[in-house]
Amino acid sequence: xxxxxxxxxxxxxxxxxxxxxxxxxxxxxxxxxxxxxxxxxxxxxxxxxxxxxxxxxxxxxxxxxxxxxxxxxxxxxxxxxxxxxxxxxxxxxxxxxxxxxxxxxxxxxxxxxxxxxxxxxxxxxxxxxxxxxxxxxxxxxxxxxxxxxxxxxxxxxxxxxxxxxxxxxxxxxxxxxxxxxxxxxxxxxxxxxxxxxxxxxxxxxxxxxxxxxxxxxxxxxxxxxxxxxxxxxxxxxxxxxxxxxxxxxxxxxxxxxxxxxxxxxxxxxxxxxxxxxxxxxxxxxxxxxxxxxxxxxxxxxxxxxxxxxxxxxxxxxxxxxxxxxxxxxxxxxxxxxxxxxxxxxxxxxxxxxxxxxxxxxxxxxxxxxxxxxxxxxxxxxxxxxxxxxxxxxxxxxxxxxxxxxxxxxxxxxxxxxxxxxxxxxxxxxxxxxxxxxxxxxxxxxxxxxxxxxxxxxxxxxxxxxxxxxxxxxxxxxxxxxxxxxxxx
Amino acid sequence: xxxxxxxxxxxxxxxxxxxxxxxxxxxxxxxxxxxxxxxxxxxxxxxxxxxxxxxxxxxxxxxxxxxxxxxxxxxxxxxxxxxxxxxxxxxxxxxxxxxxxxxxxx
Numbered sequence: 001x002x003x004x005x006x007x008x009x010x011x012x013x014x015x016x017x018x019x020x021x022x023x024x025x026x027x028x029x030x031x032x033x034x035x036x037x038x039x040x041x042x043x044x045x046x047x048x049x050x051x052x053x054x055x056x057x058x059x060x061x062x063x064x065x066x067x068x069x070x071x072x073x074x075x076x077x078x079x080x081x082x083x084x085x086x087x088x089x090x091x092x093x094x095x096x097x098x099x100x101x102x103x104x105x106x107x108x109x110x111x112x113x114x115x116x117x118x119x120x121x122x123x124x125x126x127x128x129x130x131x132x133x134x135x136x137x138x139x140x141x142x143x144x145x146x147x148x149x150x151x152x153x154x155x156x157x158x159x160x161x162x163x164x165x166x167x168x169x170x171x172x173x174x175x176x177x178x179x180x181x182x183x184x185x186x187x188x189x190x191x192x193x194x195x196x197x198x199x200x201x202x203x204x205x206x207x208x209x210x211x212x213x214x215x216x217x218x219x220x221x222x223x224x225x226x227x228x229x230x231x232x233x234x235x236x237x238x239x240x241x242x243x244x245x246x247x248x249x250x251x252x253x254x255x256x257x258x259x260x261x262x263x264x265x266x267x268x269x270x271x272x273x274x275x276x277x278x279x280x281x282x283x284x285x286x287x288x289x290x291x292x293x294x295x296x297x298x299x300x301x302x303x304x305x306x307x308x309x310x311x312x313x314x315x316x317x318x319x320x321x322x323x324x325x326x327x328x329x330x331x332x333x334x335x336x337x338x339x340x341x342x343x344x345x346x347x348x349x350x351x352x353x354x355x356x357x358x359x360x361x362x363x364x365x366x367x368x369x370x371x372x373x374x375x376x377x378x379x380x381x382x383x384x385x386x387x388x389x390x391x392x393x394x395x396x397x398x399x400x401x402x403x404x405x406x407x408x409x410x411x412x413x414x415x416x417x418x419x420x421x422x423x424x425x426x427x428x429x430x431x432x433x434x435x436x437x438x439x440x441x442x443x444x445x446x447x448x449x450x451x452x453x454x455x456x457x458x459x460x461x462x463x464x465x466x467x468x469x470x471x472x473x474x475x476x477x478x479x480x481x482x483x484x485x486x487x488x
Numbered sequence: 489x490x491x492x493x494x495x496x497x498x499x500x501x502x503x504x505x506x507x508x509x510x511x512x513x514x515x516x517x518x519x520x521x522x523x524x525x526x527x528x529x530x531x532x533x534x535x536x537x538x539x540x541x542x543x544x545x546x547x548x549x550x551x552x553x554x555x556x557x558x559x560x561x562x563x564x565x566x567x568x569x570x571x572x573x574x575x576x577x578x579x580x581x582x583x584x585x586x587x588x589x590x591x592x593x594x
Contacts, residue, residue: 067560127564134571138578145582160579161516165508167575168523171568175527178561179534381570 016111039085046078063150072124097442166214171206234340271311278304317393318471334449345436351423382456500526
């Protein structure tokens with residue numbers, strides 16, 4: 001099975017190369033769909049192979065682990081690979097449905113972005129992680145500039161500069177880590193981290209924290225994110241929120257528990273930052289008047305939830321954060337898709353715009369309502385499952401007060417979702433108005449986003465149980481051994 | 489050797505920061521490039537900053553000579569140079585596009 005991690009990277013890479021070479025739009029579209037299905041299938045095989053804490057590690061070139069380039073496939077990585085295949089499929093459908101005009105080169109670049117984020121998910125050493133991050137940045141920029149109109153390129157500059165800055169800080173942190181422990185392999189570093197003095201540990205935590213905070217758009221450092229969204233077409237915004245942002249989070253999950261223990265102040269600092277992000281992000285979102293901007297600022301706030309789950313360093317809270325990653329990727333990109341259709345039909349995504357009233361078809365209205373409620377965390381939906389798990393875990397830690405605050409912040413999220421629902425013209429239709437037409441591919445993309453949401457309602461139990469296993473694997477034995485019977 | 493290298497790294501970081509804080513976009517890219525060099529130099533100082541032989545196993549021997557340096561930071565620097573250069577090119581082309589658009593629109 002050692003070929004499996006390599007295959008998960010090779011399939012999208014080769015597909016991306018092929019799709020960029022063929023001039024025919026139809027061919028690149030089918031390559032993209034084939035790769036998406038292959039990734040989901042291989043990811044499912046990987047999910048099966050990583051149950052019960054099993055882990056596949058491949059080191060290339062017959063080097064010993066820690067010297068060569070190695071890929072590590074654990075339950076989280078397998079799940080995230082399935083997610084990227086899924087997102088590639090739906091964003092491809094959205095691009096083909098021409099939500100807002102898309103150029104043929106979209107598929108090749110989307111495939112390369114998928115390959116690079118899969119690289120981030122699978123990287124077993126820090127330098128490898130850095131390299132895939134840079135590739136993800138390059139392909140995201142390539143996607144964003146594809147359809148960039150006059151003035152939009154300027155909106156991208158803060159994103160590019162912020163990311164490059166973060167990369168240099170990340171690399172500095174990596175080099176300093178190597179200087180301290182003499183290895184770049186994550187598990188070796190984790191084993192040797194005790195030998196590093198506490199002050200140096202905090203320096204490293206600051207370096208990695210700063211770099212990943214910029215990449216994950218944590219509040220004071222993430223103002224580039226809504227700008228980038230405003231320049232993006234709908235399929236690109238979907239990929240940006242579902243893949244690029246999640247790559248940064250996956251790096252948080254990988255590095256934080258391996259490198260830094262609860263014995264320093266780092267987890268408390270992280271929890272505070274997460275809390276500030278959570279509150280400020282959602283307040284900024286409520287203040288916006290355009291659907292896409294609400295969703296953009298909102299993404300920043302949701303990052304706060306996921307980091308809070310991580311900061312608790314508790315298997316159940318961590319499991320909640322993992323559920324949140326999947327929930328947020330699918331639901332938020334679905335909402336971007338809905339916003340794209342509405343903007344395509346009405347001509348603007350400004351809320352309470354009164355131009356050209358068209359009725360929205362039932363499939364769009366239903367998806368918008370279900371996904372918005374899901375994001376707001378109303379009980380039967382996936383958002384509630386994720387938040388509940390984070391809070392349940394958080395209550396068992398010394399930072400229980402923060403978990404309680406997080407519950408109340410959820411109300412503001414509901415408010416921002418209500419604002420979208422209330423303000424979107426065409427939600428309440430009269431029978432004499434023309435209905436907005438959505439082609440078959442667009443409907444397929446919408447329904448594809450509903451499928452996981454329905455799955456989460458029906459099989460929440462299965463998801464939580466899987467994610468607790470995955471979370472224990474991510475946290476490692478350091479945090480899971482003293483747990484007396486995690487309550488599933 | 490370690491102290492001059494450390495001072496050089498500090499100077500590069502400081503210079504890069506100065507350029508990054510300026511308003512000019514092209515200067516910002518130069519600032520990032522300086523930071524890239526600073527990181528690369530920092531990686532080389534992790535070996536202690538001493539002049540060491542290349543870690544090549546001589547014919548007939550099992551291990552490289554004891555005087556050889558750690559080859560891993562050198563490999564890292566090589567990769568980091570390539571990647572840093574590529575991304576600076578991407579950034580430069582974006583800046584070029586942004587400035588050209590602005591000039592033609594006014």
